[in-house]
Amino acid sequence: MNDHTLRIKPPPALNKAKKFTIKISDNTIANTVAANNFLTDFADVLLFINRTVKETFSRNFEFREFLRQCFQIGNKTLPLISVTGIIMGLVLTIQSRPSLAKFGADAMLPGMVAVSLIREMGPVITALICAGKIGSGMGAELGSMKVTEQIEAMEVSSTNPMRFLVVTRVLAATLMIPILILYSDALGILGSWVGANIKGDVTFVLFFSQAFRHIDFIDFLPAFVKSVFFGAVIGMVGCYKGYNAGRGTESVGIAATSAVVLGSLLVLVVDVVAVQLTDLL
Amino acid sequence: MNDFQTEAISQPKSVSLKQVIDIKNLRKCFGNQEVLKSVSIKLFNGENLVVLGKSGSGKSVLIKCIVGLLNADCGSINVLGENVNELNSLDLGELRKKVGFLFQSGALYDSMTVRQNLEFPLHRVRKELTQKEIEEKVKEALENVGLSDAINKMPSQLSGGMRKRISLARTIVVDPLIMLYDEPTTGLDPVTSDEISLLINTIQKKYKTSSIIITHDLTCAKETGDRVAMFVEGKFTRIGDFNEVFDTTDEQVKAFYDYNFIK
Numbered sequence: 001m002n003d004h005t006l007r008i009k010p011p012p013a014l015n016k017a018k019k020f021t022i023k024i025s026d027n028t029i030a031n032t033v034a035a036n037n038f039l040t041d042f043a044d045v046l047l048f049i050n051r052t053v054k055e056t057f058s059r060n061f062e063f064r065e066f067l068r069q070c071f072q073i074g075n076k077t078l079p080l081i082s083v084t085g086i087i088m089g090l091v092l093t094i095q096s097r098p099s100l101a102k103f104g105a106d107a108m109l110p111g112m113v114a115v116s117l118i119r120e121m122g123p124v125i126t127a128l129i130c131a132g133k134i135g136s137g138m139g140a141e142l143g144s145m146k147v148t149e150q151i152e153a154m155e156v157s158s159t160n161p162m163r164f165l166v167v168t169r170v171l172a173a174t175l176m177i178p179i180l181i182l183y184s185d186a187l188g189i190l191g192s193w194v195g196a197n198i199k200g201d202v203t204f205v206l207f208f209s210q211a212f213r214h215i216d217f218i219d220f221l222p223a224f225v226k227s228v229f230f231g232a233v234i235g236m237v238g239c240y241k242g243y244n245a246g247r248g249t250e251s252v253g254i255a256a257t258s259a260v261v262l263g264s265l266l267v268l269v270v271d272v273v274a275v276q277l278t279d280l281l
Numbered sequence: 282m283n284d285f286q287t288e289a290i291s292q293p294k295s296v297s298l299k300q301v302i303d304i305k306n307l308r309k310c311f312g313n314q315e316v317l318k319s320v321s322i323k324l325f326n327g328e329n330l331v332v333l334g335k336s337g338s339g340k341s342v343l344i345k346c347i348v349g350l351l352n353a354d355c356g357s358i359n360v361l362g363e364n365v366n367e368l369n370s371l372d373l374g375e376l377r378k379k380v381g382f383l384f385q386s387g388a389l390y391d392s393m394t395v396r397q398n399l400e401f402p403l404h405r406v407r408k409e410l411t412q413k414e415i416e417e418k419v420k421e422a423l424e425n426v427g428l429s430d431a432i433n434k435m436p437s438q439l440s441g442g443m444r445k446r447i448s449l450a451r452t453i454v455v456d457p458l459i460m461l462y463d464e465p466t467t468g469l470d471p472v473t474s475d476e477i478s479l480l481i482n483t484i485q486k487k488y489k490t491s492s493i494i495i496t497h498d499l500t501c502a503k504e505t506g507d508r509v510a511m512f513v514e515g516k517f518t519r520i521g522d523f524n525e526v527f528d529t530t531d532e533q534v535k536a537f538y539d540y541n542f543i544k
Contacts, residue, residue, distance in 0.1 A: 141392075144391070145390075145391075148386050148388060148391075149384045149385070149386055149388040150388050150389075150390055150391070152345075152350055152384065152388065153382070153384055153388035153390075154390075155350060155377075156348055156350065156377055156380070156382045157377070157401065157402035157405060157406060157455070158374045158375075158377050158378050158402075158405050158406055159401075159402075159405050
């Protein structure tokens with residue numbers, strides 16, 4: 001009798017059970033690894049935020065670089081935000097007018113548009129635009145600096161790269177994005193006036209006074225507060241993705257796109273939370 | 282071969298025996314891969330020590346551990362009397378002011394002009410200087426590398442060789458005591474590589490620096506090295522002057538020599 005006769009094939013049912021067990025085991029391992037990676041990434045993010053906050057309140061704040069970043073963010077995004085603001089107001093007015101006209105509420109148009117823009121549309125849409133422009137810019141710039149060892153070069157020349165690169169950008173975004181949102185709101189109301197004059201004839205002064213008749217401080221404050229959080233989130237996500245980019249030029253692209261995607265998502269999450277909190281007030 | 286890992290063939294000849302860097306039993310792993318396997322070496326005052334080895338052998342990891350950019354898993358790194366692994370961030374920052382690091386890619390700051398690139402470390406490392414003194418040091422550093430005309434250019438306007446020379450200028454502008462060169466001639470043509478090698482020697486003489494030069498370029502190694510250390514698979518196998526290191530029957534060392542064309 002040779003070896004081959006001793007090898008008895010298992011019955012088909014046992015084979016199937018074995019394959020099923022292996023499949024479950026592989027899936028469990030894959031899910032465990034994915035969960036482990038998620039928790040590790042989450043911990044990395046928290047550590048990054050912790051380090052950024054710590055460096056913000058340390059000595060030797062890089063004030064010059066902070067001002068330069070404020071200029072970069074504000075000045076370079078202004079044209080895009082201007083166009084966005086005007087179009088927002090224009091489109092909202094054109095779309096809302098027929099519905100209001102049905103109920104004979106044309107006179108409510110300026111107020112409705114102003115409240116919509118200031119409370120929700122202005123902050124969210126402007127923040128989403130900023131996540132794309134500013135967030136991706138930060139992700140790409142810091143990612144490119146990481147890949148070309150510029151961040152390490154800063155470390156070696158006794159410069160704290162977190163303080164110089166990250167803190168300045170996060171604070172600049174936190175300061176400038178609310179200002180850009182206010183600017184966008186103002187241009188949105190201007191765009192709305194232009195829209196109102198397509199089929200009507202309203203002076204700007206009358207339109208503006210009608211718009212602000214329906215706006216209270218309670219419309220401004222929550223919107224302004226959440227726009228500060230939008231700025232912080234966009235700055236933090238852009239810097240985190242860029243600072244932790246991998247090696248190679250591909251990782252720069254990944255850092256930029258993931259900064260936009262995650263930044264946009266978090267803007268919407270912050271908005272949901274803000275709306276819930278505002279509702280409680 | 283004796284019990285010690287490194288076969289030190291000879292001591293450095295024309296330099297003092299005062300140690301500026303003393304590395305003992307340094308180990309570094311990335312995951313399961315052991316990159317530095319109990320590495321020991323000394324750098325003496327005023328010498329150029331060339332570390333030769335294949336790409337990916339761990340040479341850059343070694344000098345990044347020296348300057349604290351990477352943390353070693355175990356072993357000691359003594360730089361100018363300080364144990365790098367035991368320093369806090371403030372003290373490490375102070376030590377780094379005395380060490381210049383030339384990165385393989387140059388690592389010039391893209392958003393700054395050449396002038397701003399050179400002024401950047403000066404503002405941080407030499408805070409006692411006035412703006413006029415800073416401008417003079419910048420001009421002097423650029424003259425030393427022969428690129429005074431490039432002072433207002435952006436890094437994107439420079440060729441590879443020019444970028445390397447400007448990076449060198451940025452490194453020496455703060456008058457470091459120790460220089461670490463990471464592949465200074467990689468990616469450059471032979472003529473420009475020769476110029477960089479000449480500059481390294483000029484810096485050694487003019488600024489009285491002690492240097493570690495990481496390279497796989499044998500021509501650069503021969504032109505710049507007072508001593509040469511062969512780095513193979515995470516450890517030093519031979520140390521001595523250039524001819525002594527390659528006067529061997531060791532197959533790995535011979536293969537390295539045979540595949541390089543040198544003057």
